[in-house]
Amino acid sequence: MSKELEFLSRHVASGRLSRRDFLGRAAALGITAPFANMLLSSAAQAQAPVRGGILKAGLQGGEATNSLDPATFLSQVPFNFAKCWGEYLVQLAPGGLENRLAEEIGSSDDAKVWTFKIRQDVEFHNGKTVTAEDVMATLERHSNEDSKSGALGIMRGIESMKVDGRDVVITLKEPNADLPYLMADYHLIIQPNGGKDAPDAGISAGSYKVAVNEPGVRYVGERFANYWQPDKEGFADQVEIIVVNDPTARTSALQGGQVHMINRVEPKIVDLIKRVPGVEIKTVSGPGHYVFIMHCNTAPFDNVDLRMALKLAMDREEMVDKILRGYGTVGNDFPINSSYPLFADDIEQRAYDPDKAAFHYKKSGHDGPVLLRTSEVAFPGAVDAAQLYQQTCAKAGITIEVKREPGDGYWSEVWNKQPFSTSYWGGRPTQDQMYSTAYLSSADWNDTRFFNEKFDKLLIEARAELDQDKRKNLYREMSIIVRDEGGLILPMFNQYIDAISDKVGGYGDGVNHELMDGYALARCWVKA
Amino acid sequence: MSPILTLIAQRIALGVLLLFAVSVLIFAGTQILPGDVAQSILGQSATPEALANLRRELGLNDPAIVRYFSWLGGVLTGDLGTALTTRQPIASTLMPRLWNTLFLAFWAAIVSVPLAVILGLLAVRYRNGPIDKAISGFALASTSLPEFFIGYLLIFFVAVQMQWFPSISTVYAGMPLADKLNAIVLPATVLVLVVLAHMMRMTRAAILNVMQSAYIETAELKGLSSFDIIRKHAFPNAIAPIVNVIMLNLAFLIVGVVVVEVIFVYPGMGQYLVDHVSKRDVPVVQAVGLIFAAVYIGLNIIADIAAILANPRLRHPK
Numbered sequence: 103m104s105k106e107l108e109f110l111s112r113h114v115a116s117g118r119l120s121r122r123d124f125l126g127r128a129a130a131l132g133i134t135a136p137f138a139n140m141l142l143s144s145a146a147q148a149q150a151p152v153r154g155g156i157l158k159a160g161l162q163g164g165e166a167t168n169s170l171d172p173a174t175f176l177s178q179v180p181f182n183f184a185k186c187w188g189e190y191l192v193q194l195a196p197g198g199l200e201n202r203l204a205e206e207i208g209s210s211d212d213a214k215v216w217t218f219k220i221r222q223d224v225e226f227h228n229g230k231t232v233t234a235e236d237v238m239a240t241l242e243r244h245s246n247e248d249s250k251s252g253a254l255g256i257m258r259g260i261e262s263m264k265v266d267g268r269d270v271v272i273t274l275k276e277p278n279a280d281l282p283y284l285m286a287d288y289h290l291i292i293q294p295n296g297g298k299d300a301p302d303a304g305i306s307a308g309s310y311k312v313a314v315n316e317p318g319v320r321y322v323g324e325r326f327a328n329y330w331q332p333d334k335e336g337f338a339d340q341v342e343i344i345v346v347n348d349p350t351a352r353t354s355a356l357q358g359g360q361v362h363m364i365n366r367v368e369p370k371i372v373d374l375i376k377r378v379p380g381v382e383i384k385t386v387s388g389p390g391h392y393v394f395i396m397h398c399n400t401a402p403f404d405n406v407d408l409r410m411a412l413k414l415a416m417d418r419e420e421m422v423d424k425i426l427r428g429y430g431t432v433g434n435d436f437p438i439n440s441s442y443p444l445f446a447d448d449i450e451q452r453a454y455d456p457d458k459a460a461f462h463y464k465k466s467g468h469d470g471p472v473l474l475r476t477s478e479v480a481f482p483g484a485v486d487a488a489q490l491y492q493q494t495c496a497k498a499g500i501t502i503e504v505k506r507e508p509g510d511g512y513w514s515e516v517w518n519k520q521p522f523s524t525s526y527w528g529g530r531p532t533q534d535q536m537y538s539t540a541y542l543s544s545a546d547w548n549d550t551r552f553f554n555e556k557f558d559k560l561l562i563e564a565r566a567e568l569d570q571d572k573r574k575n576l577y578r579e580m581s582i583i584v585r586d587e588g589g590l591i592l593p594m595f596n597q598y599i600d601a602i603s604d605k606v607g608g609y610g611d612g613v614n615h616e617l618m619d620g621y622a623l624a625r626c627w628v629k630a
Numbered sequence: 631m632s633p634i635l636t637l638i639a640q641r642i643a644l645g646v647l648l649l650f651a652v653s654v655l656i657f658a659g660t661q662i663l664p665g666d667v668a669q670s671i672l673g674q675s676a677t678p679e680a681l682a683n684l685r686r687e688l689g690l691n692d693p694a695i696v697r698y699f700s701w702l703g704g705v706l707t708g709d710l711g712t713a714l715t716t717r718q719p720i721a722s723t724l725m726p727r728l729w730n731t732l733f734l735a736f737w738a739a740i741v742s743v744p745l746a747v748i749l750g751l752l753a754v755r756y757r758n759g760p761i762d763k764a765i766s767g768f769a770l771a772s773t774s775l776p777e778f779f780i781g782y783l784l785i786f787f788v789a790v791q792m793q794w795f796p797s798i799s800t801v802y803a804g805m806p807l808a809d810k811l812n813a814i815v816l817p818a819t820v821l822v823l824v825v826l827a828h829m830m831r832m833t834r835a836a837i838l839n840v841m842q843s844a845y846i847e848t849a850e851l852k853g854l855s856s857f858d859i860i861r862k863h864a865f866p867n868a869i870a871p872i873v874n875v876i877m878l879n880l881a882f883l884i885v886g887v888v889v890v891e892v893i894f895v896y897p898g899m900g901q902y903l904v905d906h907v908s909k910r911d912v913p914v915v916q917a918v919g920l921i922f923a924a925v926y927i928g929l930n931i932i933a934d935i936a937a938i939l940a941n942p943r944l945r946h947p948k
Binding site for chain 1: 716727
């Protein structure tokens, strides 16, 4: 390794050079990206973790109404704290899964029966040993309709479960090749006896024990002395989350050194934050996206030509540019991007084409304005996005009437009720999960009223297909059906934008979600 | 019974009556909100049986009047009910928040009330001179600026640039008093600046009003210094309106500081109420509403009583 590269990679590891700049410098020195990336990770590892201190995060998304019962988790603060105290079967990692409590995962040839071998000698915070029975009880609790668990949707596919020694054997109603991914769902914290006795006790086997639980105010975790992988997590003596819902207060807390990391930096101030000494912006591309949704079964949107006209009248580049300020990628009218496994990247990108849009609009025979309902709560900048869209539609001769709805009640009165509105999706870990949640004919939240027999058939077929190439093809076909026939206009995938101070060591790449998928507090340390 | 005690007893009785009336209004108001409590607990996917069970469990099938009295009975015995969202007793989560709010209000009041009164007295002493103009100008300017703006200014200069005080004012049980005080310096400063002018101007106006009286002229003629005149003759007669405006501002410090709490991330009642309103947690909203009403009515009773006591005609009846 050349001296310069070594120097640069140490700079990245210590946070003085951004990853992107390093890759650029490496390319200039004639090093390929994969090799440069490898150098980086070894440099990061070479930087030894520091034990001790208090690692603090100021986070948006916590309310006084939050509980420690994992079934009730919905917002960001419970999500991030969950990754500190909760232990899971598996975790999403770049390029696949990392096993946590599940030591080995196996399945029958038809992907219908799954076996999770539970790691031995892992201890709960209350001193009991984690057993296969606890794991099964946890899954049982989340599959119970009364639990109202946020993971209920993924648990519905389970037909029966049994414990066989260290193994939990799950039999599904229908084959599902993605089951292990679903177990990474943040609600599925393994609790003693599944949390059936005390769902909100905050006891699991994570690297930190719950020390303070003040919903909507602050949370403190103390390092769990008997944690099972002490060389990987739990470096700080304490982790603390302060709930800071005001974006300006969050930023100033980071600048003033009161917290080490914050989430949800607003795109419009990212460039200002970048200039602040000692602060670094971190972005994560995830499956989250902003959408304009039409009901395929409601006039005038029951006309495929009108839907196509409205899709073609969307200027996606401009949306990413102006609404996300570049912190995102363009969408292609199906809810999947490269953060999903088995994503087909060869589907033609739909581009803004007012002439073609006008052609389809004329063909649809529709006349008069089209009513689009929106609200600030639909996604940050939704009202601006609707107005931008109004402009680009006007160029295609389509009149959009934008109606701004009150934020309070938007999710109960407008979204999934009115035929054309703006909304967002946080995404799901697998394509199957995303499509099953919102695009299957029988889906709970079929917010585009998309009823397509062929699509449904492909979805069921893909679940049982263990051959990855064949599955990828099936998903490709489904994506194209949604793209061309569905009621979804998907202009952009948004990125999560976090900021950390230069006192944070060990910050790695996250997948899918903010702050290293919520593991930043557990895996980082305070630099000496 | 002396007439003054009767008067005071009347005021208190009226206050209690008013509080009951407010409790009826709060209860009625939350009842006519659209939506059903059981439905909002169980969510949109609830089955009819589960809804029926929960309605029975919560006693929602009883007539509203029965529910009102059982709620009232609970409140009178210190049981505020159970939060719908967390299923925790409301009193145990609400009390720490109430104490935090009172803590911040207390320190803001400790600084602002004497400061306002002293500045008011100074303004009267040097009325229409440069000192009076400077005091009034500063106080009015700080009141005219919206509180979030003062907050952000303080955060930018004092917390971020100079790093003297923290911008996040999270306090918690078990935190040493000195740390707590350090944490609330900025929000307390904002509150002081917001309420100062009102109290100061009222003090100034009330005393100036008294200063027009004939007996002040007499005091001047017998050679008393102007501070003595204000202290001994003018101020005691101006107490009633001053106490009134002070109590109004104290009430504001307790029930009206949501914005300051949000900016400085202070765990008080305001943020707590907002969180529960957005989740339709009706019992908590009722409890907080009742506490706010009690604070307002209570402080106004104190103001009334102070006015009664300050009035020599009532203290020494013929």
